[in-house]
Amino acid sequence: DGEYLMIYGPSPLRYATSSDLMKWQAKGMLDEGKQPGRDPSLLFFEGTYYLVTCDRGAICLSTSQDRQTWDYQGEILGMAEGVDPESPTLVRAHGTFYHFVCGWNGIWDKKELAGAYQHVTWVYQSQEPDRFDGDRVLTKLNAHAPEIFQDQEGNWYISSVEYPVRGVSIARLVWE
Numbered sequence: 001d002g003e004y005l006m007i008y009g010p011s012p013l014r015y016a017t018s019s020d021l022m023k024w025q026a027k028g029m030l031d032e033g034k035q036p037g038r039d040p041s042l043l044f045f046e047g048t049y050y051l052v053t054c055d056r057g058a059i060c061l062s063t064s065q066d067r068q069t070w071d072y073q074g075e076i077l078g079m080a081e082g083v084d085p086e087s088p089t090l091v092r093a094h095g096t097f098y099h100f101v102c103g104w105n106g107i108w109d110k111k112e113l114a115g116a117y118q119h120v121t122w123v124y125q126s127q128e129p130d131r132f133d134g135d136r137v138l139t140k141l142n143a144h145a146p147e148i149f150q151d152q153e154g155n156w157y158i159s160s161v162e163y164p165v166r167g168v169s170i171a172r173l174v175w176e
Contacts, residue, residue: 002019003017003018003019004017004018004019005017005067006018006024007030007040007042007051008040009037009038009039009040009053010037010038010039011038011053012029012030013030013037013040013053014026014027014028014029014030015027015028015030015067030070031068031069031070037053037054037055037060038053038054039053039054039085039086039087039088040052040053041087041088041089041090043090043091043092043129045092045129047065048063048064049063049064049065049067050063050090050129050130051063051064051070052076052090052099053088054084054085054086054087054101055075055085056084057078057079057081057084057085058075058076058078058079058085059075059077059079059085059088059099059101059132060072060073060074060075060076061073061074061075061076061129061130063130073130076129076130076131077099077101077124077132078134079101079103079134080103080134082105083103083104083105084103084104084105085101085102086101086103086104087101087144087145087146088100088101089101089146089147094175096125096127097125097126097127097128097129098123098124098148099123099124099125099126099132100121100122100123100141100146100148100158101121102118102119102120102143102144102145102146103122104118105118118144119142119143119162119163119164120140120141120144121140121141121142121143121144121146121160122140122141123137123138123139123140123141124137124138125138141158142160142163143158143159143160143163144160144161144162144163145159145160145161146158146159146160147159148173155172156172156173156175157170157171157172158170158171158173
């Protein structure tokens with residue numbers, strides 16, 4: 001509809017809209033169905049908005065058809081004991097859903113290149129956007145806070161914050 005949506009937080013989540021991606025108008029708190037969390041990520045697929053956020057030890061999901069009314073669906077992916085999720089990203093590609101999420105085990109290692117940030121991203125795959133098996137890791141990547149996106153020609157890319165160098169790094173993502 002020519003209007004862009006940005007969701008940000010931590011909880012309570014807020015949202016803003018823009019018609020040009022340059023000027024944003026804050027709209028207030030998002031009624032995300034009382035979904036807890038932070039690090040929101042949004043996927044639009046077949047008329048439904050899928051909002052994933054991090055909560056303690058799990059990724060949670062809310063859905064909406066109109067971006068105004070949200071239905072909390074609950075946890076869709078639990079993390080290993082002692083690991084809190086960071087920066088979830090839900091992607092639809094090649095007829096299936098992928099969930100990229102990094103985790104933090106509570107250890108602050110200042111010797112690492114990225115300081116406190118740990119650069120481990122797990123990738124999960126599912127035929128449904130609301131169900132991922134935490135025991136079935138598709139692959140593990142050296143990346144932190146990944147964002148997955150496509151250019152106008154359909155090429156896929158992944159970004160990583162603070163790894164392998166300070167700032168934001170972008171690399172071509174090849175699906176195999």
